[in-house]
Structure formats: C-alpha cells, structure tokens
Amino acid sequence: MPRVVILGGGPGGYEAALVAAQLGATVTVVDRDGIGGACVLTDCVPSKTMIATSVRTSYVRDAGQLGIDIGCTPEEAETGPRVRINAREVNERVKRLATAQSVDIADRLAAQGVEIIRGEGRLVEPHVVEVDGRRIHGDTVLIATGAHPRELPSAKPDGERILTWRQLYDLESLPEKLIVVGSGVTGAEFANAYQALGSEVTLVSSRDRVLPTQDADAAAVLEDVFRRRGMKVLGNSRAEAVERAGDGVVVRLADGSSIEGSHCLMTVGMIPNTADMGLEDAGVTVDSGGFIEVDRVSRTSAPGVYAAGDVTGVNMLASVAGMQGRIAMWHALGEAVTPLKLSTVAATVFTNPELASVGVTEADVTSGKVDARIAHLPLETNSRAKMHGTRDGFVKLFCRQHTGIVLGGVVVGPRASELITAVSVAVQQRLTVDDLAHTFVVYPSLSGSVTEAARRLMKATDD
Incomplete structure (x- = not known):
C-alpha cells in the first residue's frame, strides 16, 4: 500500500489527502496551524465571512431605494439610515465560523482514515519528513505549506494599529479611519468591506488604478463605486513607511506627503512558507522569490516530491491549490490526469x-x-x-x-x-x-x- 506524506493542511493538502485516501494510500498530514490552513482559519473563509456582513450592511443602507422605510430620521433621509456595527461580535462570528469549518474538514479527513500530526515538518531526504524528531517515510511527499503576508521593514505590523489582514479579527472596535496600502485583490476587498461597515477608508495604490491585474472596464466600475460611496482612492501613490503616532498611524508617501489615520492595513503581497524546510538539500528547486517550481501535474524537481497551493506561486487561489493537490495525487498514484490549465481557472474579487x-x-x-x-x-x-x-x-x-x-x-x-x-x-x-x-x-x-x-x-x- 503506497504511503503519502503531506506537509500542510490547507486546500492543497487536505484535498490531496482525500484523493489519496480514496485511492487506497496510507496518508499522513503534517499541519502546523490547524486543518484548513490559513485559507480557512485566517484568510479566505474569515475575509469572505466579514465581507458577507458588509454586503448585508449595504443592503440595509440602500433599502430606501426599494421603498422600504426602516425608520430614517429626516437627517438620514439623504444618506440612508445609520447602521451600527458591533465589531467584536462580527469578529467573533468570523473566527467561530472559521474554526467550525476547520473542524468539519478535520473530521472528514479522520473519517477517511487520514492520520493528522500537529507540528512543523521538514524534508531531511526526498522521501523522509521529520516532525519533532520523528521521521516519516513517504513514497510520495506533497508540500503544501502555503504563504504568509509580506511585511515591509519600514511598516512592521504591530497587531494594534499597523496590521496584516490576519490581525484584523482581533480588533475590539471598527477602525475609525482605515488606510489600506495596496490596491490588489486583497486591498480592494477589505477597503470595500470596511467602508461599507462604516469606517472612513483611504485606499493607497502605487498604480494608476485599483485592481491593476483585472479587466480594465471592471476595475473602472469598481473604482467609481468606491469613490461614489465615499472612499478616498489615491492613485500613483507609493507608501514608503508607516509609523505609529499616538493612537493612530501616519503613512508617508514617496512624493513626500503623508496621510493620517487610526489604523493601517498592509496588503503588499505574499511570501511562500519554504524557509528552513530542507528543500534544496532534498533536490527541490525554488525560484528567486522562494516559490517551489512545479510542472502542470504538480511535480517538483525531486522525484516523488510534489507541491501545491500558494507555496508554488501558481495563481494563488484556494481552488487552484485544491486542484493542484488532487492532480498531484492522481498522477503519483497512477490515475489518468489532465494537467492544470490556467486558462480555465475562474477567479473572483469579492467586492460589492x-x-x-x-x-x-x-x-x-x-x-x-x-x-x-x-x-x-x-x-x-x-x-x-x-x-x-x-x-x-x-x-x-x-x-x-x-x-x-x-x-x-x-x-x-x-x-x-x-x-x-x-x-x-x-x-x-x-x-x-x-x-x-x-x-x-x-x-x-x-x-x-x-x-x-x-x-x-x-x-x-x-x-
């Protein structure tokens, strides 16, 4: 019976584990942070849960357009009713749902006979993973350790005022004046959500428009919506530093100007979790950015070693991670497989x-x-x-x-x-x-x- 060892319990890892178990392999998943990985616990599931709340908030504010009177005062007749957000309850719900989803996935793995080991694994040989001194042999090894938010030396997150998106859900109150640095998908989603929840939002973009990698017409529609709803969007503005200033922050821009706010959210990219994993010694090639190089069936340069998800830098979406993991197991265990075709990948920006x-x-x-x-x-x-x-x-x-x-x-x-x-x-x-x-x-x-x-x-x- 083939033995599969998977490093990382996110979509790339747990989807691969389910396929391998279905095909009769003995499967071990080594996971550091919790089954579901960052996608379920800190990134995709939490952010989309919070965004769902923000969309419902917008529905309430816009109810008057449909002839629904929810008790606006004369002063609110023009702008819509005031919606009060309990940030603590919103964040508690976000974390509760994320934990429940993680438990559901772990239960599903256990029901399929997958062994889950809590810990941090590394390759000591191409087919040997070490976890807390224990060595586990795998005929096939899949690396799906994900990535973490990129940090700038001049804007170090402190978890209080200068934040990554993984730190937002610990806030006790809604940011009064939120500055979002970075206008890619993550920055646009959070800027839109917090503006809907009631924060005063400034979105700082180093490019001439928001969502520079998306369809230009679509980006133009969204930027128009952002501005119309009261968001301040700064194009061609590069943030060089973020500093604490009393109970707030100051974002210093490359042109010498600065912006003051109560909080700053940094959304400036991702770094793969490949450091100190023994990859190069095991013959696994990584690129200059630390991402593992793979082919279209998720193979690395080391025989029998595959990789899936954000750690590969291939279209960093949960759906792609899951497909990469499934393809890896189908290929490794001798099943017919269609190589990953990025031209068929659907993607969404969860703005409103x-x-x-x-x-x-x-x-x-x-x-x-x-x-x-x-x-x-x-x-x-x-x-x-x-x-x-x-x-x-x-x-x-x-x-x-x-x-x-x-x-x-x-x-x-x-x-x-x-x-x-x-x-x-x-x-x-x-x-x-x-x-x-x-x-x-x-x-x-x-x-x-x-x-x-x-x-x-x-x-x-x-x-």
Missing part, C-alpha cells in the same frame, strides 16, 4: 459588486494575441437587476472569431462569483456561443445576461 472572470482577457484580444469577438452587456439593462436596484456592472463575453467557441468572460455584479460558472463551463467544455444562446435560463434572472451576450455574438458570427 463582485468581479469574476475566466479565460482570455480583453487585453489579449486588443493586442492581437487572440483573434476573438467581444460582446459587452451592461447589467442595468437586465430586468432582474432593475428589480433589485442594481445599476453597476456588466457581462462581457469573448468568443473565437470564426468558430464562435467561448474563450472567456468577465462579470461585474451581485453574485458574479456564481454567474461566472456558466462561462467557466463553456470555456472548459469548448462550447460555442450558439450553445450558450440556445440554453434556457430563468426569466427574470441575472444569468439571462450571459445568454443574451452569447446571442449578440451568435448574430455577429453569422454576419
């Missing part, structure tokens, strides 16, 4: 509205890299969107010029993370816009905009 995308980008099309047609359909034309008072957002669809095969899409709107699934299936299965256009959808529904975009492309293809 959400931004979801899959496949090729408009930049690929306009640059000539991909020969494709584009349909762009504003969500405000959708009847269901009108019923809910939704004005911001769109559906964008890309198809191959002559065959009509769906190559990708972008959705900005409520629950875009769910709406993108239809486009994702189309990309994965190489469906055409005709296939999408002829698919029945509920009326009225937001998903109707996906099939409507397909119909527009179908007509264009016939011309």
